[in-house]
Amino acid sequence: MKVEDRTIEQIFIYDTTLRDGAQAEGIHFSVGDKIRIARKLDEFGISYIEGGWPSSNPKDSQFFWEAQKIPWRTAKVVAFGSTCRPEVEEPAKDAQLAALLEAATPAVAIFGKSSLSHVREVLRTTPERNLQMIASSIAYLKSHQREVIYDAEHFFDGYKEEPAYALETLRVAAEAGADWIVLCDTNGGSLPTEVGRVTREVAKVIRVPLGIHTHNDGELAVANALAAVEAGATQIQGTINGYGERTGNCNLISVIANLQLKMGKKVIDPERLATLRELSLFVDEVANQRPNPRAPFVGSCAFAHKGGTHVNALRKLLRSYEHINPEAVGNRRRILVGELSGRANIAWKAKELGLEMEDRSPKTKRILEEIKRLEARGYEFEAAEASLELLMRRVLGNYQPFFRLLEYHVSIRSLPVRAYEVCEATVKIEVQGKRRYTVAEGDGPVHALDNALRAALQEAYPQIERIRLTDYKVRIVDPSRGTEASIRVLVESSDGTARWTTVAASTNIVEASWLALVDSIEFYLLRSGGSREMDPEKARD
Template structure:
């Protein structure tokens, strides 16, 4: 029978202390709902005694009717010389309406005398009084022993004495914090094992990532007897971040064996949850993030792809679907025929390795990448290229011409207007539109021309736009590569354009994006509906 490991998420509190991370109340509510769907056991909503935003969150979170998670409020032990019932932080926790409180206290004698500037005895009294007071109010109490590992290494007896005070006061959990993130996995394992043998209260681990060991230290703690792991999604947090729960959960459940965090069905939503949190927090998720990154199961070298085609285990440590990800093959200058075979299989194309068109397509792709294209980050453009080579691409529209007018008068903002001439189903359409720049104006004009024929185009929007100078030495005449990510309510896809002219490169990527999106959409034309097979759009 697998041992249950409780997952405690502090993205909404500790995660927001990371540089560049700022969540509105609406953002926090959305993330809380997503974490609850995943099966997270505790969600730390914030510190109600510190700001109005967190107070509002606690007022509104009750309306979410969470199915799995308990919401907890964060705070410190009582201040020195203040009774717990008179302490502002503890009163704020009670007023927040939560049934679970998470409070932290000092475990390191150096922190007690230097940061708190009080006696070791008073610190122990602060811990005991605070935990006991919250328990008397009917709350579940999680006690976070701040700086525990540094304190243990400096003065074992005192560090253990502080958590024994929390235990004596009735704490439901005692969580050992590697607050400075400087401990090694071997140290964590040995210290946790000693603590587990010294107290009866269930033990948790709260690791920071300053040595890039947050996940490793969390796993070591669990193997030594800890049964709660605190961390954040995508490792968000102060300095170098917190232990990344997106890696902790599958490592415990799929790799170590004997542990269970969430159900298998919930684990299969891990990738979508990680990407959702990334989008809401507006913090880019690394493509090579383990388990959930878009490159986590991506293959580029032809030899690797050839082996993966025979069996995925040759170069994949798990089945991507277990965590909701998918296998990808990147086509580039390193690619051989195996890469294109894989892509063709995804598109249900009859792809003959001995076919001359196959060999020409490989050479075309290599030549285009030599000129600056990058298809490994633009699967949609690649798919369109393959379909065109095999006459499998429907000509949903044709661009006949476009014109741009960019005008600057006096102190007024630059005005941009685009005129586009498009042929759709044999009809020529002229449209004009303004935008907050020439690329936006072109995009608006194209959409305006196509909306009559493809109404669902209104659902498509650009989510990322990147420009990369390819040959910097040519200065303003340099060739540029534009990568665009687009999405609708169900999916996202990436396209690429290359030119010495940034507008032309952007236009090429936009055209690919729209063409790709229209494959599989309902066409409304002359009051009749035609259904087209949706090809290759990657679901989040």
């Protein structure tokens, strides 16, 4: 496969999430997980999907067996391995090369050594034998009609040690018939200037299409990959969300967005780019990883604006503080409100909530002052937009609470001898003109209060039975004050369809929890009209 057969604008994405990504600490994929991710990558438009190393474990072998049954739309599934071992006389007798062929994939990837120190100290063989291993292994795989991708492991480090030998390993790979030669920054310690310079030098003497494989040990994996593309590489290897050994691999999410939106390269169909965030979240979910909110392009913070000056400028010119349109990668713009906000933030957020408000309105000023007052006490509204909406409506004066608290009480009975402890809460409220008094027990004071409040409201608002507390976070705002420190409580709730978060702060953890619970129920009743199910499109998380 020659360079002239390819359009220079086309960049081929090689995904190794299922192999290199699975080597990350805390990442574990079942065979089913790997099939689900591979299908998603194929749907997205990835060119190559590396499924694993078939000779290394039964799970990878099973994956390739299952992969043979799937009609892949865009991707070529790749089996990964290495050159034959030094002590094996010929590739046909090497068990792991045989396993690559048994995987029955259209393409195979093998790595070989480019660094003389690795050849001598790791492989414990001669430079000449290493060259024979590279050439014979590639020729053997090519003789079985496989597309062969040769990964030149530790290439940049090897080039720094002995450029002539590192280039010789590439020459023998090319002469043996490799379809791709991939330059690997295996230790992740190279700089973009180095990667770009060396890749250009390689491109002058190697006529096989080049790829780049970078690791993120210097937090430069994406930059190094893009530098290689500028120098002539047309394949990028990496993982979704940058999973990988040590600090990770090149993050394909960022690479794809940069290539297509910033560098004008053809990577995938433009309409598929709008599902980039969806792909990122999907892989995080399957891998049981919490999404990185600050991930470039796709993180929830990527287009979140907090500073008042920034928001004011955005209202006039979106590109003033956004490098791309968020929707291009499936993300959305978020306007945050907090102590650093200006009136523009309040007006923008009010519009999102369907509230009419002008920047210069006295009510806008009062809302901003109230937010700053509460945040000085420990509140934080960025992650609790349900409480923010209630605050804004209360200041605007167009909000009537669904019930009025008269009194609540919490007690704890502990009998250490019997290993027995129970919390009891009493709640007195006025709802729909009637006074309600309820008593309930719970596993803790917050649970008991929640049960008592629900019991008091059940007759008037039976739909609150749907509400479930899905997360409860407590943070000490100023630990240096000891037991007098303010405590912030965040409560996340859901009715099974929508979810929303509320916040409160107090020096009393029970009071903070109570206020956050009340906001949660009030918000649900507000959004459901007091009688209907909540519209999930209107829920704020």
